[in-house]
Amino acid sequence: MQAIGEVISRLNNTRMGSTSEICYEHTVQANGKEYTKEIKKITFDGEIFCPICERDRTTQELSDEEDLKIELAMGRRKYNVFHNQSVLTDEDLFDASFKTYAATKKEEIHNKELASKAFTSYRDGGTFTTWFAGEPGVGKSHLGMSILRNLNESGKKNKSCLFISVDEMFLRIRDSFDNKDSRYTELYFANLLTDVDYLVLDDLGTETGGSGTKKTASDFVMRVLYAITNGRQNKSTIVTTNLTRQELEKMYDRKLVSRLMKNIYVINFEDTTDKRIKKYEI
CATH class of the missing domain: 3.40.50.300 (P-loop containing nucleotide triphosphate hydrolases)
Incomplete structure (x- = not known):
């Protein structure tokens, strides 16, 4: 899973900047209660996004790719039973x-x-x-x-x-x-x-x-x-x-x-x- 720092590091030395916009989609637990954690959004190539949302999206894409690879491998294994066994x-x-x-x-x-x-x-x-x-x-x-x-x-x-x-x-x-x-x-x-x-x-x-x-x-x-x-x-x-x-x-x-x-x-x-x-x- 990618950390926030890895996402930001990937964007270093690029057309990136800070914004005043806030993402309210994330929460933290403290003293048995759940609080909204305000994350400042950033801009990259004219697009504004939350670095945590971007990390989660990228992680999900990688997970979906791995799931597809596993599904295809299992499919090939079943397909080969006919000739191999x-x-x-x-x-x-x-x-x-x-x-x-x-x-x-x-x-x-x-x-x-x-x-x-x-x-x-x-x-x-x-x-x-x-x-x-x-x-x-x-x-x-x-x-x-x-x-x-x-x-x-x-x-x-x-x-x-x-x-x-x-x-x-x-x-x-x-x-x-x-x-x-x-x-x-x-x-x-x-x-x-x-x-x-x-x-x-x-x-x-x-x-x-x-x-x-x-x-x-x-x-x-x-x-x-x-x-x-x-x-x-x-x-x-x-x-x-x-x-x-x-x-x-x-x-x-x-x-x-x-x-x-x-x-x-x-x-x-x-x-x-x-x-x-x-x-x-x-």
């Missing part, structure tokens, strides 16, 4: 967008429109879970990533967005049990996934075996998923899965599935075929 099994997904989602059939066109509407609602402040369900390869992850990328780039770019492959996350957590140098602990992911503004949980159910399996989730898997869903009750989440609700309830439990599916916006694929199966020409 997302966990993908296919790095090409980072390039996924609405433009690159090939939609030619009726269901594909419709679901692309639904995903675009989900993005618009999230951007405008909506809080809900978008639920992509269908067979592998139909574009669930692609559209989920498209929503997330657009959110990361929208507005002031100050919202944290994270894409997590559920299977890969659990592999990294399990690795941390024996690898004490790993940062990918259960606590790390629980904190990370609950803190972010927007989260994609990709391929839910694959960590236990996926479609057709009769396996049930371990206590460890249930504990992690409960921590995430509990922490995101009032946040927006995007889930992709190959499993039906009935299959998920057999794999986990009904209470967890109910929390995962709270306030959901469903985008279901029934007729779309696997887009990853393509003929290779030689």
Whole structure:
């Protein structure tokens, strides 16, 4: 904070002079009472001002500049979460967008429109879970990533967005049990996934075996998923899965599935075929 002397010193050897005008905006405390302190105004380049008011104004400007720097730094930190902390099994997904989602059939066109509407609602402040369900390869992850990328780039770019492959996350957590140098602990992911503004949980159910399996989730898997869903009750989440609700309830439990599916916006694929199966020409 600048002292009065510093303000006056800054103005030394300039066109400065004294005036008979008084500023009555300042007070002092004495004997338990508040008194007005009369400050004589000065003149500089033809302008008359109070040196204390000028000091306070300059200090406030500096404080506002620092606040803006902090806000921008925090915004950049949140913006970078998407690229720095997302966990993908296919790095090409980072390039996924609405433009690159090939939609030619009726269901594909419709679901692309639904995903675009989900993005618009999230951007405008909506809080809900978008639920992509269908067979592998139909574009669930692609559209989920498209929503997330657009959110990361929208507005002031100050919202944290994270894409997590559920299977890969659990592999990294399990690795941390024996690898004490790993940062990918259960606590790390629980904190990370609950803190972010927007989260994609990709391929839910694959960590236990996926479609057709009769396996049930371990206590460890249930504990992690409960921590995430509990922490995101009032946040927006995007889930992709190959499993039906009935299959998920057999794999986990009904209470967890109910929390995962709270306030959901469903985008279901029934007729779309696997887009990853393509003929290779030689």
